[in-house]
Every structure is written in C-alpha cells, then in structure tokens.
Amino acid sequence: MDIYSWLQRDDSFHLIQMTPDLVKTMENNERLIFKSRDRDSSIFLCSDSKTFHIRKKNHSNTVIVLKHDKENAKAIGFASMDSELEPKVVSGSIDISDVPLFEETGEEFTDFVKRTNPPSFADLRAVSTASKTEFDVQWAELNGCEIDGHAVILGFNLVVSVLKTIITTLVAYDMDQEAFSATKLQERLEDIRPEFARTVLAQFATKTPAGYSLDKPKISRWFGLQVLRSTLAPVKEEDFLINWKDAFPAFFDVSIDIQSLVGSFVRPFPNMVQFYNSAGLPQDPVQRFKELFKIQASWSLEEMKPYVEDLNSRNLKLESFVMKYARRKRIGKNYVITRR
Structure with a gap:
C-alpha cells in the first residue's frame, strides 16, 4: 500500500487499546471517567461497573493513516504516536485516609466537622479509583455514612447500637423482616438519625421489590466474628456457640453455623476455637x-x-x-x- 506522510505532532491525543472488557463497557453505554488520586499517582478509567488501571506503553515508528480517496488504495499518514494506553481490569478502591471516624459521644455534628474537617461525600466519590458499583459496595462494608454532605465512617460501637435497635424495633412491632419499609421503620426509630439507619441497612439488608430484607446470614456471621474477636484465649466450641447465640437481641430468630466463620478461627486444641x-x-x-x-x-x-x-x-x-x-x-x- 502506498503511503503519503503528512505528520503532525499532537500530544493532546492518546491511543488506547480497545480490550474486550472496555468494548463491552462502551456497548453498555456506561459512562467512562479518568481518575487519579493526585497528579503523581496512577491513572484509572472507571465505568459504572468496572475499574481499569491505565498503563502507558511506549513504542516508536507508529503512524496513524487514513485512505486518501475511494478510488485507490493509497493512504495518507496524518499523525505519529510514541505510546499507547493499556487498560487492565482491577479491583477498585476507596482511599479513606482523610475520612474521620464518627462515634456518637454527644458532640454536635457541626462541632465534629469543625474539629475533623471531613471531605465532602461528592468529592470522595469523584476521586475514588473505583467504579460506581464497587464504590457503593465498599462504602457500605466500611460503614461509610453521608451526613449533611460530609463523608464519615461510623464507629463500631455506634454500628452495633444501631443494628441492635433496628432488629429490636422490627421484632417489637412485628414487622416483616424479609419485606419492610425503611420509611415505616424510621418512624419508629425515634432516637436514630436517618443517615445512621441507611448506613446500617446498606450493609446488613438488601433491597427487594417489597422493601428491605434483613441479611440474616451476614448478621449472624458478623455477630459471631465480634464474639470470636473478644475472646483472646482459646475457648470451648460449645461455650463459644452459646455466647454467640446470646449476643443477638432478644427474640431475634437467626441460625448460627461455625462454618460461616471459617478463615477467622483456628483450633489450637481439640474442641476449642480461637480467633486468628x-x-x-x-x-x-x-x-x-x-x-x-x-x-x-x-x-x-x-x-x-x-x-x-x-x-x-x-x-x-x-x-x-x-x-x-x-x-x-x-x-x-x-x-x-x-x-x-
């Protein structure tokens, strides 16, 4: 093929490999956003569902060509490139180093904001190198909470208190634990901020067409891990199971299974378990x-x-x-x- 060159250098454009994952993302009409924690950090391309790490691959002698006309096979080179961007699917992440831990100690939230200077939730989402789906899942697992536009992490004791109050309220008012309205629940949570309830429900319940459904296996495992962590020395498995069952709010019907905790305990002695x-x-x-x-x-x-x-x-x-x-x-x- 004959090639005529008319090369211009333009560093404002970059080539990017169209990998199958990236093509599928674009076919799904997902929005793509380039992100980086700061000017010196790695670059990521985030969609609604995937996170791509962008690596620059340098090369030489690359010319971008187009056909000169329809009558013949001649082509014209109009630009040269010395690199291309290679996208690779990775797990997204949230940098919470600047997000403060919030425990309800009686301090007014406005005073807490002045003292800790938390980032805005919108800014945290914007700079987090994670897809929208990954961000939402990880933020829930972190007990992340948006209060008056600020991003904070709810402390462990506060999460325990809110979770127990939610369960106790559902039991006391005989609400369907597999299909309840968050709005009706909040009406009965007189002393719990709506933001706290939403954060705890995001981690320990799932949305359904009928409302919310408590994730009982996850709640069971979570309480089991807290009991396990509180026991520094080996404990008889039978005693541990009793303590685990006693940790739930009264009249909350949920099953326990020590196999759900596999990966968090060892058996240093026969019939005994210990957190690891x-x-x-x-x-x-x-x-x-x-x-x-x-x-x-x-x-x-x-x-x-x-x-x-x-x-x-x-x-x-x-x-x-x-x-x-x-x-x-x-x-x-x-x-x-x-x-x-």
Whole structure:
C-alpha cells in the first residue's frame, strides 16, 4: 500500500487499546471517567461497573493513516504516536485516609466537622479509583455514612447500637423482616438519625421489590466474628456457640453455623476455637504451612482452604496443591491434613 506522510505532532491525543472488557463497557453505554488520586499517582478509567488501571506503553515508528480517496488504495499518514494506553481490569478502591471516624459521644455534628474537617461525600466519590458499583459496595462494608454532605465512617460501637435497635424495633412491632419499609421503620426509630439507619441497612439488608430484607446470614456471621474477636484465649466450641447465640437481641430468630466463620478461627486444641488474623502469615508456601501446623497440628481441608488458597497461583485442585506441602491422614471415616 502506498503511503503519503503528512505528520503532525499532537500530544493532546492518546491511543488506547480497545480490550474486550472496555468494548463491552462502551456497548453498555456506561459512562467512562479518568481518575487519579493526585497528579503523581496512577491513572484509572472507571465505568459504572468496572475499574481499569491505565498503563502507558511506549513504542516508536507508529503512524496513524487514513485512505486518501475511494478510488485507490493509497493512504495518507496524518499523525505519529510514541505510546499507547493499556487498560487492565482491577479491583477498585476507596482511599479513606482523610475520612474521620464518627462515634456518637454527644458532640454536635457541626462541632465534629469543625474539629475533623471531613471531605465532602461528592468529592470522595469523584476521586475514588473505583467504579460506581464497587464504590457503593465498599462504602457500605466500611460503614461509610453521608451526613449533611460530609463523608464519615461510623464507629463500631455506634454500628452495633444501631443494628441492635433496628432488629429490636422490627421484632417489637412485628414487622416483616424479609419485606419492610425503611420509611415505616424510621418512624419508629425515634432516637436514630436517618443517615445512621441507611448506613446500617446498606450493609446488613438488601433491597427487594417489597422493601428491605434483613441479611440474616451476614448478621449472624458478623455477630459471631465480634464474639470470636473478644475472646483472646482459646475457648470451648460449645461455650463459644452459646455466647454467640446470646449476643443477638432478644427474640431475634437467626441460625448460627461455625462454618460461616471459617478463615477467622483456628483450633489450637481439640474442641476449642480461637480467633486468628491471617494477615501476618508468610508469603512463602513452605513457611506458610510450617506456621499453620505450629498453630494447629491437624486440619480439615475446608478449614485450611482460606489460609492457603492465595498461594495456589497455578489454580491446581486444592487437595493436589496442599499435598505438595503436607500429607493426608485418615482418622476413622474422615481425612485430616497434617505436616509431612
């Protein structure tokens, strides 16, 4: 093909790869926004549902061409580019380093704002390198709350108090816990700010065509984790289950299952459980398994899984991966994982 060059340098334009994920996003007519935490940080492209990390790939000898006319195959080069932008789907995130923790201590909110200078909720959403969906989900999990346009994080004790009050109110007024109106609930929450109730419902309830429905499995697990964390020393599993059941508001009918807490506890002794934070586990597989067997002599494969699955980079069958660093031992009708 004959090419005639008429090259102009214009750094205000950049090429971006049209990956399948990006094409699908555009076909869905989702709005795309470039975001960065500051001028020196990485650049992200955020849609309603996905977050793309943008990486600049430098290259040379790239000419942008167009056909010169319809009569022949001649083309004209009209611009040159020395780089292109490569979008890669990543998990979005919210930087809450400047978002203060709010506990209801009797302090007026206006005084709290003067003292802590929280960012506006609109600004936080605008600069957060996360899609709209990811932001909403993460903000709810963080107990994020918008009060008078300001972004704050509700403190743990405040969340517990509001959640218990919501559950107690639903039970006391015999409201349908699987289909209740947030408006009617708020009418009965005399001492709870509407913003607090909305924040707690965002984490512990789901919206349905009929209103809101309490997420009982999530509520059950959440209370179980709080009881587990409060017990520093090993505790009999039977006693733990009793304490877990007692932690719920009176007359709240919800089931408990210790398997829902897998990944948050270990069994240092038979029939005993203890809270365990896996954040400090070694990244080296050999050292990771050595540490786990130091904590607990034998494991079920199901209870070991959350502590080792991040190491399985080749996506092997879990049992095959574990057998590279441990062995399987039969005890009665069951199998357990022990050190080599």
